[in-house]
Amino acid sequence: MSLKSNPYIKLNGGDFLYHLGIDTSQVNCKEIFHDVKFVCLGGSTNRMLKFAKFINENLNGNSEEPYNYAYKTDRYCLYKTGPILIANHGIGVPSLSVLLNEIFKLLFYAQCSDVIFIRLGTCGGIGVEAGTVVITDNVVNGELEPIFSYVSIKLGKRINITTTVDADLVREIYDHSSQNNSFTIVRGTTCSVDCFYEAQGRLDGALCDYTEEDRKQFFEKLQRNGVKNLEMESLGLFSYCHRAGYKAAMIAVALLNRLEADEPTSNIDMLKEWESRPFYTVLNFIRSKLDIV
Numbered sequence: 001m002s003l004k005s006n007p008y009i010k011l012n013g014g015d016f017l018y019h020l021g022i023d024t025s026q027v028n029c030k031e032i033f034h035d036v037k038f039v040c041l042g043g044s045t046n047r048m049l050k051f052a053k054f055i056n057e058n059l060n061g062n063s064e065e066p067y068n069y070a071y072k073t074d075r076y077c078l079y080k081t082g083p084i085l086i087a088n089h090g091i092g093v094p095s096l097s098v099l100l101n102e103i104f105k106l107l108f109y110a111q112c113s114d115v116i117f118i119r120l121g122t123c124g125g126i127g128v129e130a131g132t133v134v135i136t137d138n139v140v141n142g143e144l145e146p147i148f149s150y151v152s153i154k155l156g157k158r159i160n161i162t163t164t165v166d167a168d169l170v171r172e173i174y175d176h177s178s179q180n181n182s183f184t185i186v187r188g189t190t191c192s193v194d195c196f197y198e199a200q201g202r203l204d205g206a207l208c209d210y211t212e213e214d215r216k217q218f219f220e221k222l223q224r225n226g227v228k229n230l231e232m233e234s235l236g237l238f239s240y241c242h243r244a245g246y247k248a249a250m251i252a253v254a255l256l257n258r259l260e261a262d263e264p265t266s267n268i269d270m271l272k273e274w275e276s277r278p279f280y281t282v283l284n285f286i287r288s289k290l291d292i293v
């Protein structure tokens with residue numbers, strides 16, 4: 001048996017998952033991780049620890065500190081609570097791609113099946129109020145094309161992969177999330193880019209090679225194309241998961257409405273409250289999948 005997308009990876013034999021600090025000849029992946037059905041990802045280590053505690057309490061009624069399987073490294077954290085694996089991915093697709101490669105291999109060694117990946121993130125809203133949760137139903141790059149692009153050593157060329165979002169999964173998440181929430185949830189197109197500043201049309205970066213008028217036109221174009229938010233990982237997430245044979249979804253809370261501002265609020269309590277909103281959306285969805293009322 002080999003990994004779906006890499007015939008060179010074999011089921012038997014040790015593998016050091018370097019950035020997770022997990023040596024599969026020392027850790028029994030199948031025994032520990034075989035029941036994983038959901039992989040929940042977000043940028044920061046602290047937020048994902050908070051999410052692991054939240055899931056522990058709300059799904060398992062357990063207030064124990066979750067165990068970090070990636071404790072040997074400070075690159076990423078990795079928790080498991082019931083059938084849910086939780087990790088942080090850092091900022092941007094390069095960091096996400098390293099984590100995904102190692103998690104895909106972990107799931108392969110653990111012989112997991114039917115796993116769903118969900119990114120719980122933050123974003124800049126386009127015409128939506130701060131605090132609104134956006135479920136991605138379509139994903140585009142900065143040129144507004146549904147294409148994830150990377151350079152492979154395959155023929156030394158750039159590879160462009162058309163990337164789609166699973167409409168049934170979006171519907172399922174949205175239908176379960178719209179119950180019992182005290183915040184607004186919308187569906188829409190996510191524009192996924194490689195920088196927080198220039199690629200997102202900010203005027204407050206150290207570098208800026210466009211004018212305020214260019215910024216205005218960029219946002220008008222985003223709105224005309226149904227873009228509801230800007231962030232930095234979803235295109236890579238959907239593309240990598242699809243190649244590896246997994247379903248993926250993306251749920252992100254808007255920290256600001258980019259039509260009004262560039263800088264998120266400095267009110268930390270408010271930011272923390274907003275950041276936790278996707279937790280409830282994911283909890284409702286996972287409960288429905290596990291048939292827990």
Ligand SMILES: O=P(O)(O)O[C@@H]1C[C@H](O)[C@@H](CO)O1
Binds near residue numbers: 042043120123196231
């Ligand atoms: O999951 P997070 O909140 O880290 O995601 C967004 C996209 C970038 O990684 C980061 C930029 O501030 O926030």
Ligand SMILES: O=c1cc[nH]c(=O)[nH]1
Binds near residue numbers: 123200232
């Ligand atoms: O504006 C924002 C906020 C969070 N994350 C982003 O990528 N952009």
